[in-house]
Amino acid sequence: MIRPIAISLSPNTGIDDVLAALKIIFSPLSWTHGSAVEKVENWFNRRFKAKISVSFNSGRSALLAILSAAGIGPGDEVIVQAFTCVAVPDPVVWSGAKPIYADIDDSLNIDPYLLEQYITSKTKAIVVQHTFGIPANIVEIKKIAQKHKLILIEDCAHSLGATIENREVGTFADAAFFSFGRDKVISSIFGGMAVINKHSKIDSIKLKHYQMKLPNPSIFWIFQQLLHPLVFFIVLPIYNIYIGKILLYLFQRLHLLSFPVYSCEKKAKKPSVFPAKYPNALARLLLIQLPKLEKFNNHRKEIAYYYFSSLKEVKGLILPQKTSGAIYLRFNIFINKASDLLTYAKREGILLGNWYHHIIDPYGVSMEAIGFREGKYSKAKLAARESVNLPTYQAMSINQADKVIELIKQYGNKSVGK
Ligand SMILES: Cc1ncc(COP(=O)(O)O)c(C=O)c1O
Structure with missing residues (x-):
């Protein structure tokens, strides 16, 4: 594929992903049924030696599910960092809890030396983001979480595969979540995973039940995601001559492509598509990305x-x-x-x-x-x-x-x- 230098135009997509998306589009019976979701969950469970790994249709759905399984809701406070995407505080608001914003250090992650000032008697959890794939100072943050008996959640949306002294990020806290968004480490356009670690205080059965009760996303929503690799395959080589930009604009205007953040989310409103199950169609795309x-x-x-x-x-x-x-x-x-x-x-x-x-x-x-x-x-x-x-x-x-x-x-x- 001849592609311009473009950080956010489907950066993880290769020809194998395009061919797979095409094949999946023509087998709609497999969009919500099949073994791909379980395979992806097993991959995470093995890699993180976790108590349980439970998939969702986005990282934000996974965070919302973790908060629910941890019993966090109205009247509680959850610390997240400033310098983040609205997709992080939104699930906290959706859970009924209040996000409290902490300042960052040179790693662009929560500064452990400023953290205690944000803790109150209502604080229940800290979400630790590993921004841009640079690990946070989780060792110091964990000491503070333990001292105050808080639940620690790692936001690994940017950091699948990052390590601290050879130990994988995502294994340090009670739980971690991952994103398979279009610009993330590996992609199925949308998707996410919640991982509960072995010695976690969070109830893994509750998390699984939460997922089982969710619906699949709509057929149209799945179709939008499957179309994404195909559209970019067509648009990218002609992006720098105007026709590519125009085509992309048209696909967006016709709602044939989804946006990474829905406009109502900017007002902390929950779009109806979150939370939902991870559809088999997108898990099939991820199975092509995982080995890479x-x-x-x-x-x-x-x-x-x-x-x-x-x-x-x-x-x-x-x-x-x-x-x-x-x-x-x-x-x-x-x-x-x-x-x-x-x-x-x-x-x-x-x-x-x-x-x-x-x-x-x-x-x-x-x-x-x-x-x-x-x-x-x-x-x-x-x-x-x-x-x-x-x-x-x-x-x-x-x-x-x-x-x-x-x-x-x-x-x-x-x-x-x-
Ligand atoms: C740091 C961070 N955490 C979590 C998320 C949420 O992931 P998702 O887009 O899969 O809901 C994002 C991206 O949107 C993010 O940038």
Whole structure:
């Protein structure tokens, strides 16, 4: 596939995924029935040596299910980090509990040394995000959770395969959840997994019952997700000549593609499609991605290390934390006037990433609805202002990474010259 450098246009899709999606579309009887879901759940259970692994149609559904199984609801507080996607605090609001936002450290994850100030007598759980695949300081965070008898949940939406001293993230807490969203580590366009660890306080039977009572998503919703790899296969090679952009716009306008965040979620409202079971059709897509996990992550690391060595002398940039267990889903740099760099890159035909340009992303989130009150959050605010994500996805070649590096250097020279 000839694809432009584009961080978010179906970055994990290969020709095998496209062919599989096509085959699945023509076997609609298997969309909700078959053995693929169980196979995916077993894969997670084996890998994480878990008590139980239970699949859902998104990471946010998985988080909502974990909160329910943990008995968290109205009157409770759950700590999440600022500098995140609305898909994280939303399930907390949907559970009836209140999200409390914590500031971050240089890893762009919860700062354990600031954490205790957010804990009250109502706090029941802490959700620890491993942002961009860089592990949080979970060891220190866990000590605080144990001291206050709080449930600890790892948000591994960006970090499947990341490790801390050779131990897999997702195995440190009571529970973890994963996302198979379109831009995540591996993708089935939508999908998620909740994993309950062996010594967890959370009731695994309750979690399984929660899943069993859920409906499957609608046939149309499954169709939208199956169409995604096919549409991008057609659109990508012609994306930089306008017809590709127009086609993509038309597919979106006709609602043949789903958006990663539904507009009602920006007001903390729950779309009817969440929570739901993980449909067999999407689990079949994931079974094609799972064997590629190590290859994808090794590639991400290779590109990240290339950025580290090539960008280290460039003035005005702050590079991400260099940690051997990180998988660098996206290589996040801090730069002054981050939005200008994104615009400049777009004009040059390169789409860089803007996770998270709002302290709770994306644009348009109602801070009132998600219970975010202005506060100190100095690190999270800086991150939201200055972050630009560089691509590390599987189809990025070193030559393309060179183009990204060249672009950043050119932009730097232009800004200095102004
Ligand atoms: C850090 C983080 N956690 C959780 C989620 C939710 O995952 P999903 O999109 O599968 O619901 C997302 C993405 O949307 C995310 O970026």
